[in-house]
Amino acid sequence: MREINLRPSPISSTVDFSAEGVQHGFLRLPHSRDDSAWGSVMIPVTVVKNGEGPTALLTGGNHGDEYEGPIALFDLARTLKADDVTGRVIIVPAMNYPAFLAGTRTSPIDKGNMNRSFPGAPDGTVTQKIADYFQRTLLPLAEIVLDFHSGGKTLDFLPFCAAHVLPDKAQEEKSFELVRAFGAPWSMKMLEIDAVGMYDTAAEEMGKVFITTELGGGGTATARSARIAKAGVSNVLKAAGILKGAVESGETTWLDMPDGNCFCFAENGGLVEPFVDLGDQVRSGEIVARIYPIGRTGDEPLNIRAKMDGILVARHFPGLVKSGDCVSVLATIVAA
Template sequence: MSDLLPPSPVTPTVDLDGGGAQHGYLRLPYSRDDSAWGSVMIPIAVIGDGDGPTALLTGGNHGDEYEGPIALFELARELDPAAVRGRVIILPAMNYPAFRAGTRTSPIDRGNLNRSFPGSPTGTVTGKIADFVTRHLVPRADIVLDFHSGGRTLDFLPYAAAHELDDKEQERRSFEAVAAFAAPYAMRMREIDAVGMFDTTVEAMGKVFVTTELGGGGTASATTAAIARRGARNVLKHAGILAGDPEGAPGRFLAMPSPDCFAFAENAGLVAFARDLGEPVARGEVIARIHPVDRTGAAPAEIRAALDGVLAARHFPGLVQQGDCLFVIATTAS
């Protein structure tokens, strides 16, 4: 079906199949009030000789998540092409307009890139970015690592993750890469809404796919940035693209096996948590209370755990709106 689509309007300024260390842009025309023939210039690096596997490393899928961009801008600068067997394609800030604005979605079209795949060459700016990545980058890759964290509204235990897949061999290879990443935790995931995700598109193409959630709150700590740096190199070592063995031990495996893992706010107000990230929780236990803020004297709403596990994620700002994800409970993986 991709052969029936119009060509992508994106023009790389690097040779995607070339050698050495190339640093350039994906240039996407974007006509706007202050630049009639303007462009969105998305930084990209292509490093290596192509004689071996190819890894696609992406960050900034959401623009307010920073561990990936920190690790990948540094990696692009530091990688010696002579040390690379194969090729590494690096997009440190895939949704570049959102990254520059520090927002989850694009300020141009409000597009959530991670709900826009496989994209369209005739769509919005966000859709055109998704289309180029889908048709021109993912097919070149043997393994894909897409960095995420909680952004401004969630905070996570630092984990690398892969998904349960129908293709069990692909699933096995993906979880081997998760273990090699060596984050403090490793997650077996089922998404509550996988439509339009980069993950779904990559996995449908049969690729090994690893993602992360590394903290949150719209910033990056020294600890989570270090996890991202080491994890990126570990995945490249695991793939045989860099020499050596991955550093560190595989993290503790957890799972998100069902929708019961997710709790959502039915009331707006001020949230107070009864447990911190990583702490054990029991089914029926109060995990959060939402206090009304429009008057005193009203009792808070109590939100309880639907299953036993550990607190893996929580809403970050103190004020919540109706429908916000409040927390996520993960179980011990079997």
């Protein structure tokens, strides 16, 4: 277990998380800067509470260039009524608010990647201070955590909801039950290539039921991906017994990322030519993409070959890649 700084958080909330009803407010983080000596980062937050019941913590904008979560959660914060809730819903549509305002993956203030900054630090950078507040204040309030993601500006995904394979199988099964309820077209048993410092890891180490998504990419949302996000969060709250009504999820296809062979990375930079599209079947050894050197004409391209059988679930989005960029991700179809 990672050591946590016990100094008080500099963040204060303008909402009372224990109060009944609907409250809209801010998590206020003092931030002195050139254009505002006594300025603050004001992170929007909504809490809806009605009686006793479980608490769901709903977050988007962990990375600032991913938009399905903020769309679904700003809409939910606007429309959710206390009478429809049993328990409590905490909504933070844009965790890394400075990154969200800038439309960037990481914070423009400190270049902090929120999803690699946990457990955070109350005396650290702006991103670390926000992570610390979630670690020590918000996560302990919740039993269920849904954190929305998509591919941002540099990746594009099949739309899926996901949870991780965990040592605690009871916790794992509860997480996958909510993945089923979310009802995305695809559902993933997800493998992380770098889980250190992740919000996911922080929540799971506390024993929370944690699910996440990858709902598209390219630095924008689509009508389809926004609909999936809105329906999914409603289904999760209904399945948890927090929101009234029946779960309305449809068919989903289950996927598994069994090991590191799922990932292909660029060893050289250049121009990417995709050989397969999202959802296409691929055999081990087949070309999934080709990278053309762009310094001069006539040089041979580098072929990126699949290291396993599977379907393409993610691809690099812009047409140019750099050495070390993730070019493709494969997964296998498995039984539910």
